[in-house]
Each structure stands twice: as C-alpha cells, then as structure tokens.
Amino acid sequence: MSPEMMWSSLVEEAIGEDVSALVLSGDVVHHHRAYFNVLGALEEGFTRLASAGIPVVAVAGNHDVDLMARLSDQRKEGELVVLGSDGSWESTTIVSRGGAKVDLWGTSFIREHSEENPLKNFDETRLLEGRPCLGVLHCDRDAQGPYAPVSSGDLERNPIQHWVLGHIHAPDPVPSSSERWALYPGSPLPFHPGEQGAHGPLLISLDEHSGRVLGVERKHLSPLRYESIGVELGNMDRQSELLDGVHRSLEDACFRYREEQANLTHLNLRLEVSFEGELELEKARDDLEEALVTTDPHMSFHGVVVQVNRLALAKRREVDFEIYRGQEGPLGVLAEFENSKMEEDETLQIFIKELRSTIEKDSSRLSKEFCPELDGEDLELIIQEEARRFALALLEQD
Secondary structure (H helix, E strand, O other), X not given: OOHHHHHHHHHHHHHHHOOOOEEEOOOOOOOXXXXXXHHHHHHHHHHXXXXXXXXXXXXXXXXXXXXXXXXXXXXXXXXXXXXXXXXXXXXXXXXXXXXOEEEEEEEOOOOOOEOOOHHHHOOHHHOOOOOOEXXXXXXXXXXXXXXXXXXXXXXXXXXXXXXXXXXXXXXXOOOOOOOOEEEOOOOOOOOOOOOOOOOXXXXXXXXXXXXXXXXXXXXXXXXXXXXXXXXXXEEOOOHHHHHHHHHHHHHHHHHHHHHHOOOOOEEEEEEEEEEEOOOOHHHHHXXXXXXXXXXXXXXXXXXXXXXXXXXXXXXXXXXXXXXHOOOOOHHHHHHHHHHOOHHHOHHHHHHHHHHHHHHHHHHOOOOOOOOOOOOHHHHHHHHHHHHHHHHHHHHHOO
C-alpha cells in the first residue's frame, strides 16, 4: 500500500466515522519527495472531507514547514486550519455532533530545526475556564536535539490533559483510560523495521454534550506490520526439529497479530531463535537461512505473508541440574522442581492446578488449534522447560 492509498483510506475512515475533525500532527509530507503525487492526493482528500463537513486541523512539522500553510491558503476558510503557522500558540474551536465545543491548541515549526521547548512559551491564562481542550504538538519527547524537545514532565504539568504528538513514526500504546495522556499516533503506515507495532490513526471519542475525552482507540488501517519476535526452543538434535519449531512459532505469531489486526496481510520480522541440544550451530544457521530466505522468502499463514528481514540464531548452554540438586539457593530449588513428578509432589499439584485454570481461561477466547487440551504430562513438561529457562537466566548473570 502506498502512502497515497493510505491517505485515501484514512479519509474514508474519517467520513465513515462521521468525525468532528481530522487532526494532523505534522510531517504529512517529507520535503519534496514525490511532491506532486502527494500534493494531489492531499488536495483530493481535503475536498472529500470538506464535502462531508469535516474540517482538518493541523500543525506543520520539521519536514513540511511551509507546505501546510500554503495548502491552507488555497482552501476555503475553515476547511484546513494550520495552528501557529508563525510559531506562536494558536487555537481553533471544533463542535461535536452533539453541539459541545472543544478547543484545539497547537503551534507549528517555522524552520526545519528548533532547539527551543515550545511549551515554555505556552500561556495557560488564554485557556477558557471549563472548556475542554486538546493539544497538538510536533516535538521530540524526552530527547535533546533540534526538533522541539519537550519532556514528559512538561506535558504532565501543562493544564491541557490530552496531547496528540507528531515527529516519531512508531506508535505509542493506546491508553486504557481517558485520564491524562500524550500520545504519538505514529505514521499511519510503517516505513522501517524499527517502526514496530500496529499502525493506524487514533479515534478520540468525545462526550457529545460536554466535549470531554471519553476514550481513544486505534483504527488498524495498515495491512503491514513490523515486529521482533524471540523463539526459545528446547532440545534440538535434528535439523527437522528446529525447522518445525520455527515454523510453529511463525504460524502462532501470524495468528496472534491477525487476531489484533484483522486487515493484516504482511508481517515483516526480526527473528531471534535460540535452542539447546546436539545440533551444530553453523549448520543450523545455514539451513534455517536457506529455508526462510532462499527457499521460502514469502511464507503465508492465516492469510498473512511473512518475510524475515533479520535472523539471529544462538545455541543456549545446557543446565546440568544434578550438580545443583540438594543445594540451597534458587538453583537448588529449581533442580528439585525440575525433577518433581506431579503425583509425588503436593506443591507441584497445586501449581499445575492453577496453571491449568489459567490456560483454560485464556484458551476460551482462542482457537482449539492453538490451545489443545493439555494433560498432566504436558504440563509437567512445560514446568520443566520453564525451570531450565529460569536456571539459564540465573547462570548467565554470573
């Protein structure tokens, strides 16, 4: 999906949701890259939004310093409002479908670089008492540099409780409550493996009568997702076991991400695999790279095409629990735990009962394919494997 296609989907989503305004937090255009293609798509989107009665409120970022103001000059009044195009703080009022008024406050970049903290020039006496507000700011949060650095503390101390931020492409997690937050929505479409997570615009819900923020959710419009996943495998003595283990992990990852993001079609991964056993590391790496990159570079699970852009393979040291059995300390406890049998150990029986209850609770919302029935022997193996992982983590600290 191209950026132009994503912009068109975003406009359609805004119209379909009948939003009160579309807010852009800067860097809509990256300098002159594909300038004419992007400009035409933007203008077409603004026209469609204006026809639906949806104003666009924006701030200019470091990559589109003068573009947004020029676009605003070409639109009818109120169709595209660029806040603080002269570098000052400015507000505009939007009206919810229920008639509530909300003030949007923001300021724009007036040059490509700015080392000043824009919040230091914010005059809170200009805020109307009792009027709900939303801040829009293109900035570099908790960083020092030439891109309007601000701290989380600055945002928390500001009387505006909710902020939509621009500049960072990777999205912030969506908060579970409507209390104070300052969020990077992220780019609607990821462009780099470092921009991980589900991408898409935020839908901020307002009380139709008071205008206060009720909640925020992410609209998963991007069909592409970048992620890093770790695969910890047990004893691997044959190459086929390693390939099967990685295959199952990739299939499970596709299922989980597709459950969260229904329109996901492409998953690009940084994959870290570790294993124990007799399998020789270099041979395992060569065969796995051939399987993932050469033989099947575009695998598909559950309608999601998977591509591995980086592969790391490591062989974990094995734990000889016999050395620690009978000793005091964490490794001694783990050695006994790893050797326990459910029918002989009352503590283990209680633990397995709780583990089974947790698994059954989680599996109630998942496919049986991914949560098969587990008997006592299966659960013992899970516990023994986790005991080995815990012991390895302790040994690696030495």
